[in-house]
Each structure stands twice: as C-alpha cells, then as structure tokens.
Amino acid sequence: MITTAVLICRDLLGPSMLDPLSLAETLGAAQDRVAVIDRLCAAPASAGRAVARLGARRAVVAVCDHGAQLETLAARLGRSGLDPLGMEPIVLGPVLAGDDGVSRAGRLVRAGLARLDAGPRDDPATTRLRFADGPVDRRALLTLPPVRYTPVAAVDETTCVGTERCGHCVTICPFSAITTTEGRARVERTSCASCGLCLSACPASAITLPGASLAEHEAGLLAADIEGNALAFVCERAAARLAYDEIPPPWLPIEVPCAGMVTPGWILQGFAAGAGDVAVVACGEDCRCSAAVQVDAAVEIARDALALTGIDRDRVHTSRTDRRDALGVFAEPVAEAIAGIVPGPVVLREPLATTSAVTAIASALGTGSDTQLETRRTPSIGIVDASATACTLCGACPTACPTGALRLDEDQGTSRLEFDPARCWACSSCISICPESALTLRPGIDLAALLVGPTALVEDTIARCARCDAPIGPRSMLERVVALIDDDNAMLRVAVTERCVDCRGLVGPSSLP
Amino acid sequence: MPVTDESESTEDGPPHLADVAAARALVYSVMGRLLVTPTEERLSTVRDALPSLLVALAVAPELAAFGASQPLVARLEDPRAFARSIDDYTVLFVSGQHPGCDLTLSARLAPDAGAAVVRAASASLRRAGLAPQSSSTTPSDHAATLLDLLAHCCQQEGSAWEDGDVARAGSWMRQESSALTEHLVPWLPGVADRVARAAPASLYTVVVDTAARVCRHDADFLAALCESVEGAE
Numbered sequence: 031m032i033t034t035a036v037l038i039c040r041d042l043l044g045p046s047m048l049d050p051l052s053l054a055e056t057l058g059a060a061q062d063r064v065a066v067i068d069r070l071c072a073a074p075a076s077a078g079r080a081v082a083r084l085g086a087r088r089a090v091v092a093v094c095d096h097g098a099q100l101e102t103l104a105a106r107l108g109r110s111g112l113d114p115l116g117m118e119p120i121v122l123g124p125v126l127a128g129d130d131g132v133s134r135a136g137r138l139v140r141a142g143l144a145r146l147d148a149g150p151r152d153d154p155a156t157t158r159l160r161f162a163d164g165p166v167d168r169r170a171l172l173t174l175p176p177v178r179y180t181p182v183a184a185v186d187e188t189t190c191v192g193t194e195r196c197g198h199c200v201t202i203c204p205f206s207a208i209t210t211t212e213g214r215a216r217v218e219r220t221s222c223a224s225c226g227l228c229l230s231a232c233p234a235s236a237i238t239l240p241g242a243s244l245a246e247h248e249a250g251l252l253a254a255d256i257e258g259n260a261l262a263f264v265c266e267r268a269a270a271r272l273a274y275d276e277i278p279p280p281w282l283p284i285e286v287p288c289a290g291m292v293t294p295g296w297i298l299q300g301f302a303a304g305a306g307d308v309a310v311v312a313c314g315e316d317c318r319c320s321a322a323v324q325v326d327a328a329v330e331i332a333r334d335a336l337a338l339t340g341i342d343r344d345r346v347h348t349s350r351t352d353r354r355d356a357l358g359v360f361a362e363p364v365a366e367a368i369a370g371i372v373p374g375p376v377v378l379r380e381p382l383a384t385t386s387a388v389t390a391i392a393s394a395l396g397t398g399s400d401t402q403l404e405t406r407r408t409p410s411i412g413i414v415d416a417s418a419t420a421c422t423l424c425g426a427c428p429t430a431c432p433t434g435a436l437r438l439d440e441d442q443g444t445s446r447l448e449f450d451p452a453r454c455w456a457c458s459s460c461i462s463i464c465p466e467s468a469l470t471l472r473p474g475i476d477l478a479a480l481l482v483g484p485t486a487l488v489e490d491t492i493a494r495c496a497r498c499d500a501p502i503g504p505r506s507m508l509e510r511v512v513a514l515i516d517d518d519n520a521m522l523r524v525a526v527t528e529r530c531v532d533c534r535g536l537v538g539p540s541s542l543p
Numbered sequence: 544m545p546v547t548d549e550s551e552s553t554e555d556g557p558p559h560l561a562d563v564a565a566a567r568a569l570v571y572s573v574m575g576r577l578l579v580t581p582t583e584e585r586l587s588t589v590r591d592a593l594p595s596l597l598v599a600l601a602v603a604p605e606l607a608a609f610g611a612s613q614p615l616v617a618r619l620e621d622p623r624a625f626a627r628s629i630d631d632y633t634v635l636f637v638s639g640q641h642p643g644c645d646l647t648l649s650a651r652l653a654p655d656a657g658a659a660v661v662r663a664a665s666a667s668l669r670r671a672g673l674a675p676q677s678s679s680t681t682p683s684d685h686a687a688t689l690l691d692l693l694a695h696c697c698q699q700e701g702s703a704w705e706d707g708d709v710a711r712a713g714s715w716m717r718q719e720s721s722a723l724t725e726h727l728v729p730w731l732p733g734v735a736d737r738v739a740r741a742a743p744a745s746l747y748t749v750v751v752d753t754a755a756r757v758c759r760h761d762a763d764f765l766a767a768l769c770e771s772v773e774g775a776e
Contacts (some may be wrong), residue, residue, distance in 0.1 A: 154759030
C-alpha cells in the first residue's frame with residue numbers, strides 16, 4: 031500500500047514547464063506514487079478520489095502558486111482518508127519557470143516526501159481540532175462543520191530529561207505554553223502556537239511538532255540534495271509574502287514555522303551538506319514570537335564559527351525586516367560549496383549540530399586546530415574542565431548533564447570522568463550540582479578540543495575491600511570522606527576506606543592496624 | 544506514472560451530526576466487543592459488523608478518530624484476524640503474566656484507590672441509564688464496559704440530533720466527554736504501549752492501540768463540538 035502520494039496540478043505540465051517524464055526521472059523510485067490532477071489548485075473533488083484510490087495517508091501537493099485553495103484542498107483530502115496533518119503543499123509554478131526548474135522541483139518534492147515519511151501526522155498528542163465555520167446551528171441543518179487540524183508540540187516523557195536538569199523549552203516558549211508538572215515539561219495544547227522554538231531548544235530531541243520536527247527536517251534536507259546549491263531557511267510567514275520565483279536558483283527554500291527555531295548548528299549543517307551560502311529569512315518586526323534576538327544570535331554564532339575554520343563569514347545571510355530585505359539576500363552572488371566537504375548525515379539536534387558541522391568543515395579544510403571561539407552572545411556550546419585535586423569522581427555531574435557530555439566510566443580498577451566537547455550544551459547543570467566546586471565551564475567553541483574528541487578529565491584508581499576484594503569507590507572520594515572524620519575515630523576510617531558496604535558492619539577492634 | 548484525467552465532480556454535502564454520532568457508536572461498540580473475553584459467537588458478531596463499520600467510517604473520513612480506526616479495519620479484513628485471539632486474550636489480560644496490560648484501571652491500583660475508580664465508573668454508567676455489572680470479568684471500569692458506555696451515549700446523542708434537540712445532544716456529548724477524559728484517556732494509551740511490547744503481532748495490539756487513539760482524537764472532537772453546541776444552545 032502506498033502511504034505517501036504526490037499530487038501534481040495538471041497546469042504545471044507543459045512544454046515550457048514540467049513534463050511527466052522529466053518529473054518521473056527526478057523523483058526516481060517515488061514515481062509510482064504520483065497522480066496528476068486537473069485544476070488541483072482549485073481543490074477539485076477528483077483530488078480526494080485520487081488519494082482514496084492510491085490508499086495514501088499522506089500527500090505532497092504540488093500547486094501552481096500561492097493562490098491555490100489549500101484549506102479547501104486539505105479538507106477534501108481529509109475526507110478521502112488523509113491523516114489530519116498529512117498534506118505537505120509545495121508551490122512549484124514559479125520554481126519550474128526558473129532556470130533548472132525541473133531539477134529544483136524534483137528536489138523540493140523529494141524533500142517533502144522525506145519529511146512526510148519521517149514523522150507521524152496522526153498522533154492525537156500533536157494534533158488539535160477546530161471547526162472552520164463557527165458553531166453548530168439550525169441554519170447549518172445540524173451538520174458537521176468543516177474540520178481543520180492544526181499541529182501542536184508534544185513532549186515525549188520517556189525522552190525528556192526533566193525540567194530540573196534542563197527546562198530550556200519552558201524558558202524559550204514565547205507563548206508560555208510549556209509548564210512544569212512534577213519535574214516534567216508539559217505542553218498546554220490550547221496555548222501552543224506551533225512556532226517550533228522549543229524543538230530546537232531541546233537537547234534531548236524530546237519534542238515533536240508535525241511538519242517541523244527535527245527528524246522531518248533532517249530527512250527533508252538530506253533528500254533535497256543541497257550540494258552545490260544555497261540553502262534558505264524561510265519563516266512560513268515570510269514565505270507567504272514572497273513569490274517563489276523571487277527565490278532564484280541555486281537557492282533552495284526550506285520553510286520553518288519560525289526563523290527563531292533555526293540554530294547556529296542548522297546553518298552550519300547547511301554548509302556541511304554542501305551549500306555554498308545559507309540564509310535565514312525571518313518574517314520581520316511583527317514576528318509573533320519576537321524571535322529577532324534568536325535569529326541574530328544564531329546567525330552571528332554561525333558566522334563566527336565559520337570564520338574560525340577560515341571560511342568567509344559573509345556566506346551566512348539574514349533578513350528580518352521586510353520583503354525587500356529578503357529579496358536583497360537572494361540577489362547576492364552565491365559561493366561554491368566549501369572545498370573538500372563530503373556531505374554526510376544531517377544532524378539538527380544541538381549541540382551536536384554545531385559541533386559536528388564545525389568539525390566536518392575544519393577537517394575538510396585541514397585548518398583551525400589551534401583556535402577557539404568564545405560565544406558570549408548565546409553560550410550554547412561549552413568546554414568543561416575539572417580540577418584533578420578537587421574532583422572526587424562522585425558521579426553527580428554525569429547524572430545532571432542533560433546531553434550526556436559528561437560520563438563516569440569505571441573499568442579495570444579505574445574510575446574516569448570523561449567529557450565529550452561535541453555534546454556540551456554549556457547549560458551549567460554540572461557546575462551547579464558539583465559538591466566540591468571542582469568544575470569550570472568555558473562557553474564557546476574550542477576547535478582543538480572538538481577535533482580531539484572525548485577526553486578523560488579526571489582519573490583515579492578504585493579502592494577495593496580488604497576483606498572480599500569488592501570495589502569500594504575512587505580513592506580520591508574516600509580520602510575526601512576520611513578528611514571529614516574525626517582523627518580519633520579509627521574504626522570508622524577503616525570501615526570507610528578498607529571495607530565495602532557489605533563488609534563494613536564486620537569492622538571491629540581486631541580490624542585496626 | 545499514472546496521470547488522471549478526471550473532470551471535476553460534485554461531492555456529497557457535509558454529514559449530518561446524527562450520522563456521525565451513529566458511526567462513532569458503531570466504532571465504540573466494535574472495539575468494546577473486541578475487548579471482552581472472546582468467544583466464537585462474539586468474534587462472529589464482529590466479523591458480521593465489518594461491512595457496516597466500513598460504511599460508518601466513510602460518513603466523516605475527515606475525522607481523525609475515523610482515520611485512526613483504519614488499521615483495525617485493515618486487520619479485521621484479514622481472514623486470519625482472529626487466529627490465536629482467544630489464547631492471546633487469555634495470556635495478555637487474564638493470566639496475570641503481563642500485569643501492566645490489565646484492561647481495568649482498578650486492578651493496578653491499591654484496593655482503596657481501585658474501589659474509588661470503580662465507584663466513579665459505576666456512577667458514569669448510572670448517569671447514562673445503564674446498570675453497573677457485578678461481573679468480575681468486566682467490572683464498571685473495564686475498558687470494554689466504558690467503550691460500551693460510549694457507544695450507548697453516542698446512540699442517544701444521535702437520536703437527539705435526529706430530533707433536532709441540540710440541548711439533549713449536548714448533554715449526551717458532555718457525558719461522552721467526561722467518560723473519555725475521566726476514565727479512558729488517562730490510562731488506555733499506557734496500556735496500549737505495554738500490550739504492544741508484550742505481544743507486538745497480536746490482534747490486541749491493534750485493538751488497544753486503535754482504542755487509545757480513537758479515544759484521544761474523539762475527546763478532542765467532542766471538546767470542540769461541545770463548545771460549538773454551547774454557542775448554539
């Protein structure tokens with residue numbers, strides 16, 4: 031059974047635009063999912079029948095222009111069995127009219143298909159129903175009003191690390207729609223405006239939002255085959271104001287609910303995937319999320335990180351005022367892809383998005399291994415260090431770290447505190463919890479550290495029980511405990527330093543040296 | 544690549560709310576029937592209801608609750624759908640081998656808390672004019688009993704819509720909404736996850752998962768419809 035279909039308006043076909051054969055070639059294996067529909071933009075009933083006949087639950091809908099009756103079309107497709115949020119509209123007319131149109135259209139359709147296949151669109155937790163035409167009344171003859179579904183964010187409780195350890199989503203939500211209940215983040219469905227800011231703020235990828243989830247964007251970016259093109263993250267409100275023929279090749283537009291969800295790592299991942307330039311196009315000063323600060327910070331950090339690797343920082347563009355400003359971005363010449371870059375998997379979850387992209391770019395160029403970047407604007411990446419004399423390897427910091435950047439490793443009689451700079455989110459949770467004040471955090475990107483990878487910050491041998499040889503704990507921790515015991519309490523000192531938990535009760539005067 | 548060449552045609556008008564309620568009643572009834580101890584007779588009733596269920600789901604396919612029922616319909620259409628269902632039911636819900644898979648919430652709670660849950664479910668049944676069962680296999684808070692309660696309320700709601708009695712329909716919808724949000728939505732999704740882990744290939748994985756999804760989507764639908772009806776009353 032075909033789960034995802036591609037519906038194409040017949041008006042897109044023509045000698046100067048799209049022909050079925052070239053489209054079939056660009057879609058590759060997806061071509062058996064395609065149906066061409068007469069006057070699709072006018073939301074004909076035949077679109078619904080095509081979906082029903084294919085048995086599709088989701089559909090990429092390729093329409094001619096922004097005048098298409100997408101809401102009516104969504105309702106008709108919904109009545110034919112499409113998932114509540116299963117329609118991914120793509121405006122192809124202006125794209126096809128431009129240079130290299132068929133190839134770009136194919137990329138956009140493939141990206142849409144990949145996004146639809148990557149995330150569920152029928153999860154009750156991430157959909158919200160509303161009636162389009164007001165209340166039920168006698169004039170409507172007691173019939174079901176037109177149903178519309180909108181996406182809402184939802185937190186996966188099994189993945190969320192809890193608001194005590196993290197809580198970034200609660201802080202960043204501009205609509206106060208995320209609250210804390212019993213240490214867990216919860217989305218208030220009626221307040222969620224589907225802006226997506228919480229998604230990219232979550233270091234655990236615990237939040238989903240149909241159409242904007244990280245997994246969907248990752249799949250879409252991978253399928254879009256960015257190499258040799260330029261990538262534009264366009265806020266959906268800005269996209270509605272721009273005609274797509276105003277986004278000329280080689281720019282590939284990727285729509286996001288709000289430009290504020292684009293992080294430095296997303297921009298850098300664009301370069302790591304082979305884009306020559308990357309732009310973030312926000313909706314302007316009337317942004318419903320007041321995301322200008324986030325957009326500026328993300329762009330500046332990405333520019334600084336690029337400069338760190340020796341790449342021109344002006345390859346990152348931004349527009350956050352009006353339509354003319356956005357058009358200015360697309361009018362600028364686009365650079366070639368970074369030399370030597372080999373596109374790999376796309377990762378949008380921070381801090382890995384930033385650190386893996388910087389590492390990939392630096393490795394491709396073979397530069398920058400002795401440079402550091404201090405990111406004071408938004409300290410979203412950091413380097414943790416530990417004092418070998420103060421750290422007792424008690425294990426508190428790994429339990430507090432929401433991203434797994436700190437890890438306590440015990441094997442072969444040694445206890446080791448390991449730090450992975452690629453995963454540090456600079457949240458300070460480890461600093462707050464350390465009972466010995468042994469840790470320091472330096473916000474910023476340390477390219478040398480990233481290229482080296484995970485390192486042991488502190489290492490110590492594990493003391494063993496003098497009676498049964500079971501492990502007791504790191505010697506440094508035992509020494510710290512002993513320092514707190516009165517000098518005249520020799521039995522307790524022996525019990526702590528020389529006996530495991532099971533044998534401790536057996537310590538008597540005869541155990542003393 | 545298939546190229547359709549269809550002229551535009553007219554569509555049916557929006558469905559009457561009485562038909563929507565009747566369709567929802569049938570969906571709940573089938574799911575309820577599937578979650579009681581299976582017998583050949585009961586399974587045969589479900590098999591016979593399948594054509595009617597397909598018609599019912601076509602009444603308002605745009606409702607996510609109906610879309611969420613499709614995997615169950617697809618499974619029931621399989622001629623081998625009921626193979627092993629009696630064994631699976633026994634292992635999953637009766638034997639106690641999978642305690643998290645209980646179809647009654649009270650079974651997993653402390654005795655006092657469990658009694659309160661049963662009392663609340665019994666009160667919901669009485670409000671709807673139904674008598675709480677004393678059966679130990681399907682107590683008042685058993686998923687099947689509550690799904691039957693919803694089927695009954697939907698039928699009554701459908702009659703009210705047919706009579707054009709918006710206030711009465713609203714009253715039944717509020718009962719449905721309360722049955723869903725108080726009794727089923729809070730715990731059925733958890734049971735669905737555990738059943739899926741315990742027996743991923745079983746018919747009951749599809750049944751309980753569908754029931755959980757339908758209940759959550761329907762609670763959303765009812766909340767919006769109740770709000771609309773309050774505006775019209």
